[in-house]
Amino acid sequence: MKKFLARLSTILVLMMVIVSGSALFWISQKVQQLERQQKSLTAQISEEKEGIRVLTAEWDYLNRPARLELLAQHYLGMQLVTPDQIIEKANYIPLKSDVEREQQDHAIQISTKLNGNRAVLKDRSKKSAQPLKIYDIQTKPIRDNNAATDAQNFNQILETNGDAQ
């Protein structure tokens, strides 16, 4: 009985040795594998970073102000902004649709000169030189969302003023 017990413990120890040995082997393999993976990832990251550096440099090279200026002039016909072209609020610029509509109806002169805070439209087709004054233009800037409502307001004001005359 005693002998058998001793054998059992030996077997147990042997099994533990085998299990722990193979576990150790497996772990060391895993570690090596992960280390390799990490190394290759680090290399890849530094490669990507290098790529980003090159692209950033290229971006800033292509966006040189002198080059942009030349391209804008050549392809878009753009010129330098003069201080006269800077107006206080976006709403002072008449809407394109209105200008076109007015042009179809009759000649209209739009003066961008600011009279106080009001834009002035001069109606040249009628004899009376009295300008149409638009008092109630909303002064908030035109954004995508409220551009449509602004345009409607603008038309409405234009129409009511026209009727009054």
Add this chain to the structure above:
Amino acid sequence: MSRKSSPFLNLSLRIMGEKSSDLDLVRGRIVLLATLFMIFYLGVMVRLTDATVIQGYLNDEEQISQTASSTPAPQERSNYRADIVDRNGVLLATSLKTASLHADPKIILNPTETAAELVKIFPDMSYGDVLKKLQIPKRFVWIKRNMTPLEQRKVLEIGDPGLVFDYDYRRFYPQSNLFSHMIGYTSIDGTGQAGIERSFDELLRTSHDPLKLTMDVRLQHILHREVQNAITDFTAIGGAGVIMDANSGAVLASVSLPDFDPHAPKNDIHAPEIFNRVTLGVYELGSTFKIFTTAALLDQKNTNLATQYDTSKPIRVGNHTIHDFHPEKRPLTIPEIFMVSSNIGTVHMAQDIGTDGLRKFYSDLGFFRKPEFEIDEVASPIIPSPWREINTMTASFGHGIAVTPLQLVSAASSVINGGLKVTPHLVENSADLNKPQTRTRIVSQETSLKMRQLLRLVVSHGTARKADIKGYEVGGKTGTAEKNIHGRYEGNKRIAVFIGSFPIYDPKYTIMVLVDEPHPNKSSYGYATAGWVAAPAVGKVVAAMGALTAMKPEHDAVDISDSLLQYVAEKSGEDH
């Protein structure tokens, strides 16, 4: 246990249990031995499986990822330098990894063929040279430093095993010539040779964070364009320009023309292209110094602006005679003297201040010593020594004293920004912004306000009307000085300079444009003075800057010089 052979006999080891027979003993030993061998061979087997099957499998995997990253990065011994960026983070200088080609002539298979192929890729090399290099009895020879990726691919296609690549960092300047003087350049081994690259060499080598400057690519471009246009229009030999934050002293743009490509700087350090006119050029800056003389008078003597000085007679001192360029020949008030830029009037003002007063004021402004600046290429001013009375007279209108344009801009900023001294700087330091700065007062706030009015008067009614931009009130002062070449003033070689500020009622930017040896053209009616050459250039810079800095044009603002018109007689200040 054996009795005779055991050396441990005397130890009398006693083992408890049944005494085994000799046969059992032998069997036990055989089993033990067999087990040991089994364990040993098992170990060998496991190791072999690992080395052949498992490692082989993993290496396959590794090779796939290895091809993607074929370039090992020897970060430590490389030429890597930190980036330099402008105040908006736009790259001004960066280090990119490039391949360099060298050869091992011992293992070059076919020197003649390879040389022919190489010359096809690099047309600037001669066949003879390359062949000679490939046949040299050495193991290492440089063929080409810093190739483009396309060139590298073509070299790989030759497929000669003797051609070897070496990877290292090379300095690139995406803005090319735009910042050549302030940024500087590096040698092929990555050592800073000029500008920021030199003065911050150690930091750039060790740091990985970009170095942020106060300069702005867009403002630099505007200034560069306008200075270049002025040089072209008036067939000048060179020019310089500075845009400075009038309150902080941050240099936002600094141009010196002609300039150079920092990728391939000239070897000759005395070439005019390499010379930084802004910090190294010392010039007699003429009438722009009247700003400081007038400020000294108003500040130290508290003189009333209505005070008149007689300008009818030229001043004779020894064998010098001080004339006016456009004599008015009558008593002029201070605003009139400033507006028409009368030398005679200014000399009288300087005499009121006295030599000590003027010297002290110039010294406070920093004209008497080399300015502290972040780059090494800074020149000391040329100051008359000993300083006699005649020097006070000439220095009052900017002759006989030569300073760098950078000193002029800083001094003018100090006078107009409310009277606090500014120190020019190039590197943005976020720590400094939070620190409460103790700042030296140069002139009182009241004097500063008067100076703004006077500067505005010059632009609205005086010699610099061409700098006037509707909507942005510009104030400034022109200066035209004859160049002193080998101790003699030459009438036809001039320096035309305009220093201006806008908006003058609350100055934000100080702008200076200097044109070296301008010649009259058709549109300037035979003039090549600062009012015709430098003032319009500053005007154009202001017009372009306004839109860029989102500054609202004030068309209805009251001209701050209007209140000075009471001191100005009708006929003065006709356009020159």
